[in-house]
Amino acid sequence: MKKYVGPLITMLAVSTASATAAAQDINISFRFNDPESQEMRAALDQFEAENPGVKVELQTIAWGESRAQFLREAAVGEGPDVVHIAFVWPRDMGAAGALLPLNDFLDNQPIQNGFDDFIATELAVGADGNIYGVPWTTDTWAMVYRTDLLEQAGVTEIPGTWDALRDASRKIHEETGKVGFGFPAGSASSNTLWFLANYYWWSNGPALVVESDGGGFETGITVDQIVEAMQYYHSYLQEGHNPEAMLGVNSWFDPSILEGLTNGEQAIGIMPPQQFKQILASFEERNPGVEPPFVTATTPGGPEGPKTHLGGRMLGINSNTEHPEIAWKLVEFMTRQEVLVEYYGNQFPAQKTPLQSIEFGPALGGFAEQLTLARSWGAYSDGPAQIGSMWDDTGRAFGSAFIGEKSYEEAATELLQSVEDQLK
Amino acid sequence: MGERMFVPLMLAPIFFFLIFFYGYPTLFNFYNSLTDLSLLGLKQGGAFIGLRNYVELLSSKDFYRVLWNTLFWLTAVSVALRIVLGLLLALLLNSATLRHYRLTTASRLVLLVPWATPPIVAVVVWRWLLDGRQGVINKALEGLGLIDTPIAFLANVDTIWPALITIIAWNTLPLVTLTFLAGLQSVPPELHEAAEMDGANAINRFFHVTLPHLMPTVVVMTLLLIFWTFNNFVYIWLATGAGPGLFTNVLATEIYIKGFIDFELGFSSAVGMVMAAMMAVFGILYFRFVALREFREIL
Numbered sequence: 116m117k118k119y120v121g122p123l124i125t126m127l128a129v130s131t132a133s134a135t136a137a138a139q140d141i142n143i144s145f146r147f148n149d150p151e152s153q154e155m156r157a158a159l160d161q162f163e164a165e166n167p168g169v170k171v172e173l174q175t176i177a178w179g180e181s182r183a184q185f186l187r188e189a190a191v192g193e194g195p196d197v198v199h200i201a202f203v204w205p206r207d208m209g210a211a212g213a214l215l216p217l218n219d220f221l222d223n224q225p226i227q228n229g230f231d232d233f234i235a236t237e238l239a240v241g242a243d244g245n246i247y248g249v250p251w252t253t254d255t256w257a258m259v260y261r262t263d264l265l266e267q268a269g270v271t272e273i274p275g276t277w278d279a280l281r282d283a284s285r286k287i288h289e290e291t292g293k294v295g296f297g298f299p300a301g302s303a304s305s306n307t308l309w310f311l312a313n314y315y316w317w318s319n320g321p322a323l324v325v326e327s328d329g330g331g332f333e334t335g336i337t338v339d340q341i342v343e344a345m346q347y348y349h350s351y352l353q354e355g356h357n358p359e360a361m362l363g364v365n366s367w368f369d370p371s372i373l374e375g376l377t378n379g380e381q382a383i384g385i386m387p388p389q390q391f392k393q394i395l396a397s398f399e400e401r402n403p404g405v406e407p408p409f410v411t412a413t414t415p416g417g418p419e420g421p422k423t424h425l426g427g428r429m430l431g432i433n434s435n436t437e438h439p440e441i442a443w444k445l446v447e448f449m450t451r452q453e454v455l456v457e458y459y460g461n462q463f464p465a466q467k468t469p470l471q472s473i474e475f476g477p478a479l480g481g482f483a484e485q486l487t488l489a490r491s492w493g494a495y496s497d498g499p500a501q502i503g504s505m506w507d508d509t510g511r512a513f514g515s516a517f518i519g520e521k522s523y524e525e526a527a528t529e530l531l532q533s534v535e536d537q538l539k
Numbered sequence: 540m541g542e543r544m545f546v547p548l549m550l551a552p553i554f555f556f557l558i559f560f561y562g563y564p565t566l567f568n569f570y571n572s573l574t575d576l577s578l579l580g581l582k583q584g585g586a587f588i589g590l591r592n593y594v595e596l597l598s599s600k601d602f603y604r605v606l607w608n609t610l611f612w613l614t615a616v617s618v619a620l621r622i623v624l625g626l627l628l629a630l631l632l633n634s635a636t637l638r639h640y641r642l643t644t645a646s647r648l649v650l651l652v653p654w655a656t657p658p659i660v661a662v663v664v665w666r667w668l669l670d671g672r673q674g675v676i677n678k679a680l681e682g683l684g685l686i687d688t689p690i691a692f693l694a695n696v697d698t699i700w701p702a703l704i705t706i707i708a709w710n711t712l713p714l715v716t717l718t719f720l721a722g723l724q725s726v727p728p729e730l731h732e733a734a735e736m737d738g739a740n741a742i743n744r745f746f747h748v749t750l751p752h753l754m755p756t757v758v759v760m761t762l763l764l765i766f767w768t769f770n771n772f773v774y775i776w777l778a779t780g781a782g783p784g785l786f787t788n789v790l791a792t793e794i795y796i797k798g799f800i801d802f803e804l805g806f807s808s809a810v811g812m813v814m815a816a817m818m819a820v821f822g823i824l825y826f827r828f829v830a831l832r833e834f835r836e837i838l
Contacts, residue, residue: 302782303782360691363671363694503800503802514782520696
C-alpha cells in the first residue's frame with residue numbers, strides 16, 4: 116500500500132497546482148468578423164504570451180450576422196468581451212447599452228499616439244457623448260481595371276465620369292465578349308447597391324440623409340435623383356455588359372467576381388483593398404513571373420468629384436464583460452502598428468501616423484488616392500435611421516425596379532418615404 | 540387507477556413541456572407584438588401600442604405578395620410536387636423491374652444522398668450549379684446547344700421560383716419517397732393478386748388497391764410537409780435572400796428582415812403571430828384527420 120502513497124500524493128499535488136493555475140487564468144473572448152482568423156489567432160497567441168494568465172478565445176462570425184447577434188447577446192448579459200464592429204455601429208450599440216464607455220480608459224491609459232491620432236473618431240461617440248469604440252482599420256472602395264482587356268477593347272483612358280465608365284464597360288463587352296463593369300446587383304440585405312447608389316448620388320451632389328437647418332435630419336434627395344441612379348445601374352444589366360446573374364450576387368467578395376477578374380472574364384470591378392490583394396495573390400499564384408495586368412483608380416465622378424465612403428472597423432468592449440481592464444489591454448494590443456502589419460496586413464490602420472508611413476505602391480495607388488477623397492457617413496450615422504435598414508431598403512428598391520416588380524418611380528418613392536419615416 | 544386515467548397521466552410531463560416551451564413563448568411573443576420593441580431597446584423593452592403592428596401589417600400591400608409567395612409557391616407547389624414525385628419514385632423503387640436488375644439496394648442508397656445533405660450545403664452546392672456565370676448546368680446546356688446565353692436561374696423572375704423549388708425538392712424528396720415506399724410494402728400482395736384475377740390492369744390496381752391503402756400515409760405526409768415548408772426560412776434566405784427586390788420574400792424571411800435588419804422586433808412578432816395563426820389551421824386539420832383518430836384508438 117505504502118508504495119502507492121508517494122505517487123498518489125505527487126499526483127494530487129500536481130493536479131491541485133494545475134487546478135489552481137487554471138483557476139487563476141483569466142478567460143476573455145474576442146469576436147472577429149473578417150476571414151483572417153488564422154492570423155488573428157497568432158496575434159492572440161502573442162497577446163497571451165505578453166500577458167501570462169490570460170487566455171483569449173477567438174470567435175468568428177460573418178459580418179452580415181454580427182451586429183444583430185451581438186445585440187441579442189448583450190441584451191441578456193452574454194456576448195464576447197471584445198467585439199469587432201463596423202465604423203457606423205458604436206453609436207447605436209452604445210445607445211442600446213451593449214458597449215462599455217471607454218472614456219476612463221482613454222483618459223488614464225493613452226492608446227498608441229493618442230486617441231486624436233485615430234481617424235473617424237466622431238463615429239465612436241454616442242448620442243450621450245461617451246466614446247464606445249476605438250477605430251481599428253480603415254479602407255474605402257476603388258476601381259480595379261484589367262489593363263489587358265482595356266487594351267484589347269481599345270479603351271485608352273481610365274474613365275473619369277459615370278458615363279465614361281458605362282461607355283468603357285459597353286465597349287469592352289462588344290469588343291471582347293467579356294464582362295465589362297461587373298458589380299454585385301443583388302438586393303438581399305447586403306450593402307452592395309447601397310454603396311454604389313451613394314457613390315453615384317454623392318458625386319452628383321445629393322445625399323440620402325442630410326442635416327436639416329433646425330439641427331435634425333432629413334432626406335437630401337428627390338425621387339427623380341433616385342430614379343436616375345436606378346436607371347444608370349440598371350442600364351449595365353439591360354445592355355448585358357454586367358450579366359443578369361449579378362442580380363443574384365449579394366457580396367462584394369462573391370467568387371464569380373474574384374474569379375472573373377483573376378481569369379480575365381471580367382474587366383472592371385469596384386472593391387476594398389483586401390479584396391484586390393486577394394485577386395492579385397490568386398493571379399500571381401496561377402501565373403508565376405507574369406506582371407499582373409491590373410491598375411487601380413479612383414471611382415468616376417460627377418460635379419462633386421469621385422466620392423466613396425470612409426469605411427472601416429472598430430473595436431468595442433461588451434458592457435457585460437467581467438474583465439474590462441484585460442479587454443482594454445487587448446484593444447490596445449490590437450491597435451499597435453506592428454500587430455496590424457504582421458497579422459492584419461490586408462487592412463490599413465485607422466491611425467493618422469501609421470497610415471502616413473504606409474507604402475501603397477503602384478498597384479494600390481487608386482486606393483491611396485481614393486482614401487483622400489472618401490467621406491464619412493456623417494448625417495447617415497448621426498441620425499435616428501438605422502444604416503442597416505436603409506441599405507436593405509435601398510437594395511430592395513433598386514432590385515424591385517431592376518426586375519420590373521415596381522416602376523422606378525414607385526420604388527424610389529417608397530424608398531424615400533421609408534427613409535423619411537425612419538428619420539422622424 | 541383505470542386505463543383512461545393512466546394514459547393522460549403518462550402524457551402529463553409532455554404537456555408540461557409543451558406549455559413551458561411553446562405556450563409561454565407564444566404568449567410572450569403575442570405581448571411583444573403589441574409593443575414597439577426594437578432590437579436596440581431589448582434591455583429597456585418596448586412601449587405598448589395596441590394593435591398598431593397588426594393594422595400596419597395587414598394594410599400593407601407587400602404583405603399580400605409575401606402571403607402569396609408563402610402559400611402558393613413555397614408551400615402549395617413544392618408540397619404537391621414532392622407528393623407526386625415521391626409517389627412515383629416509391630412505385631419505381633418498389634417495382635419488380637428494379638428487383639429484376641438487382642438495383643433495389645443501390646437505388647435506395649443513392650436516394651439517401653440528398654437526404655443526408657444538410658440544407659445549407661445543399662443550397663450552396665445548388666447555387667453554384669445554377670450560377671449564371673460559372674454554373675455547371677449552364678455550361679452543360681450551352682454545350683448541348685440547348686441555350687445560347689446562360690440563364691441566371693436564381694436571378695431571373697421566370698426561373699427563380701422553379702429553381703428554388705428544385706432545391707427544396709432535391710433535398711427533401713427522399714423522406715417522402717421512403718415513407719411512401721414503406722407504405723407500399725405494407726400493401727398485402729393478396730389484394731393485388733385478387734384484383735389481377737378479377738381482370739384489373741396495373742392502372743386500375745394502382746387506383747383501386749394501392750392508392751386507397753396508401754391514402755392515410757399521403758395525408759400525414761402532406762400535412763407534415765406543409766408544416767415543415769410553410770415555416771421554412773433556410774432555403775429561401777440562403778438561395779436568394781428573399782430577392783431580387785422582395786420577389787421571393789416569404790413570411791419566415793419577412794420575420795427575419797423586420798426583426799434583425801430593420802430591428803423592429805415588435806412588428807416582427809406580429810408577423811410571427813399571423814404566421815402561427817395560419818399554421819394553427821393546418822394544425823387543426825392534422826388533429827382532425829390524424830391525431831384524433833390515433834387518440835381514439837388509444838383510449
